[in-house]
Amino acid sequence: MQQKDKGEYSFSTCWNIKRHQVGEAMIREIAELGFRRVELNYNVTKEMLRSIEPMIERGEIGISSVHNTFPHVADPDYGTDSELLGFEDETKRQKAIQLLVGSAEYAHRYGAEAVVVHPGEVPIPEEISKELGQLYNDEGRDSSKYRRKWEEFMERRQELSSGYVQQIIHSLDEVCNQAAAKGLNVQFGIETRSRPQQIPTLAEAKTIIEALHGAPVGIWYDTGHAIMMDRLGLYDSVGEMQGLMDEIVGVHIHETLGLSDHWCPYVHSKDMSFYDAYLPMIRRARVKVYELKSACTPEEIHQSHELLMKKMDGAREGI
Template sequence: MWDKGEYSFSTCWNIKKHPANGRELIEEIKELGFRNVELNYNIKAEHLETIEPMIEKGEIGISSVHNVFPYIADKDYDTDSVMLGFDDEAKRKRSVELLIQSIEYADRYGAKAVVVHPGEVPFAYNIDHELKQLYREHGRESEAYQKLWKEMLQKREQGSPIYTKRIQDSLEEVCEYTAKKGYNIAIGIETRSRCYQMPTLMEAKTICDNLKGAPVYLWYDIGHAMMMDRMGLYNNIEELQQVKSYIYGVHIHETLELSDHWCPYVHSKEEYFDHFLEVIEKAPLKVYELKAVCQPDEIHESHAHITSRIAAEKYHG
């Protein structure tokens, strides 16, 4: 009844509920009707002790793993880091090694892709947090928001070419290694949730264009892109038309104002998400990335909305 077919589901939904037991974590996702999961970056080696036998027995399929995988307790290489763009050559090399490790796990588990947060234009502090606070308190058009936004954008635009190139060079190293090994794993560079993080849709296009022939694609995180559009970083709907062909995977969730990982349609009560149905339909990998507060009945309802609307081709109107 609840079979979700080709759709996959990220372990970010219930990872905190199961800090050590991988089998319980996967079983709970299977109860929602998912045959495939994305193993997110908080999955520990301890979880894998009970998840790996499930993979081997065919009890669950792995669509994708999320770099850095499995979890390592090192802030330099967490999800909000300069990562593949580090100035420090030793740290950059370590980031390359960690991505290769994630790819090796993906290959071992029969996954099709690794999701990567490739980097950022570094700031001395979390300017995104301050901007979001100003957005919530005073609005995007307020003088305070606009002033800080211009400062952020100027620095981001100055740094973007440097970090884009370095991320691209790092990905090239990774791809050369994986080609020698014969791995057939897509690397999906993910649209991010903080305004100083990379890539924007056009930065992703540049990287993919410059690595043509390599297995580097855009991983389109729908909720994050909605949020960056609201903050003013790029025109999501317009630019999406230019990068549709670069997309390998999607993270399916919706953003309410600047809060992400909600169930599409169910929490917003809006039809704006129709804009993304074509992309979801065409993406080789479709992964729900929802927060823990999303309840099973909401997940089922949201999935029914998405699949019925795709079937009816409402987005063509």
Template sequence: MTDKGEYSFSTCWNVKRHASGREMLEEIRSLGFRQAELNYNVTDEMLETIEPMIERGEVGVSSVHNTFPRIGDPDYGTDSALLGFDDEAKRKRAVELLVRSAEYADRYGAKAVVVHPGEVPFDGNIDERLKRLYEERGKDSEAYRALWREMLERRESLSGRYVRRIGQSLEEACDRIAAKGWNVALGIETRSRCYQIPTPMEAQQIVGRLKGAPVGLWYDFGHGMMMERMGLYDTAEDIEAVKDIVVGVHIHETVGLSDHWCPYVHSGDMDYFDRFLPIIAAAPVKVYELKSACKPEEIEESHNLLTGKLAAYSAKAGTYSAKAGMGEGK
């Protein structure tokens, strides 16, 4: 396997296959990755064998994924209200847990914490119902459109309230992180359910409110593709607006509404994913976040395709830059 250089790889791929943290990271290293993102399923027991590897320089940690390490409480899981809880005691606890994740990130030399900030609450999982209708009847069916309108009306009416509360929570966390002197960014991640926050534009709003704070957008491409297909936003339109606030990316592709597949390889589409190349090129932290079904040879093929396309993009961008420079000198 080729050396993957600046690219990192999430333990999302193999955390459920291992009891030993060392064996989990050795498998990731065998793919050619020198860095890993430690996700929210990594346990304290795993860290007992991971921390000596970090201390000896055997592996680097690019990022950790809140809530870290694993606490096993669904109230603070990846699909919860988290930083936007109406219950003030729960919201404060979520801020505490985020600061704890940042402490681990700083200890391990990671650049960022990936954060699922919250949601607009619904009775039941309306996203699951919508995805079922999408698969069974199609996006243009009346049943899908009617339920989508219902979801969107509630989401739009309440999102401002939860965006503000999430911003408040992030501000509190940043104040505490700054007081500790930790050099860690908080990346609020584009999400995989239509009622979850943030969309790219909501992220721009939150980051704009927290000017000067170490908060940016963590762009998850597979989630973005999924939300675009469902109708929540247009990734191509939003990319230009948010590219300067991106602190990290999760690299994976969605096939239909199934995510965490290898870009280009599993979809067979050699063009769609290209829209993300400018953000990948500029992102300070680049992490593959793939599902366990992705095989090592598929990961290698996907990485080679992606880096080849990025090289061509960079060469083209450099040509445009040079031409612009010559024009300015006239």
């Protein structure tokens, strides 16, 4: 049954992509939720696009954004968790640049406003961030074991991060120049990430955006990821955003349970006030996208959206 139109809000294909092999069926399932726009995520394949593109051309669905690397690239070197635009290897860095320009070409062709970008990461073994997560869950952030491990991690991260941030700035500058030369009318949103070794922190995002002043680069504020990084101690997900509010390209809307993300805001946490702190970011974003996991049911999605809309309306009215 077709649900109430959800207006400007978009919905990511990450919710149902594993249930579908045919792109059209995947998009129709999202449209039945009441969304007129979708974000095509990085697991969408060229094969899926064969049945999605006619829907776009007929105006049956709008595309708000695409998520680099798009369409799907099987090579993990250019997946979501890699150095990507920060590669020191020039051949790999140039390939990452061309893949991002390619994502922007698709976005422009589909009338999307933005490309979601995972810029890169500091090459610290993933096992270390997993150990931090385990310590957080078992011992708590204030435990001596966690604090000691976190301090060791941050010392290593800070020692290495600035070089990768500068490489990312260099790469994004090349991307923007190539996009401008091709006449691509899209924004690039560098996304807040879900692992502490990944770039950017909010301070790093500010550095990158300021270095590229005048370029179509801003922050893609993933609320759930930011909450997780706040809980681990990487940054203040609300306070540090005050200097970036004018730079928000888009948001991913989802909440976390501890360090588990992509849950429906308010509904799964049962907390009717915590997520309120992130409403200003959602309001300021040009592109607003729900990025939910497959465990979220249609009923929960509708309930969460209704709660969010009431909260947004109440905030506008000063309640």
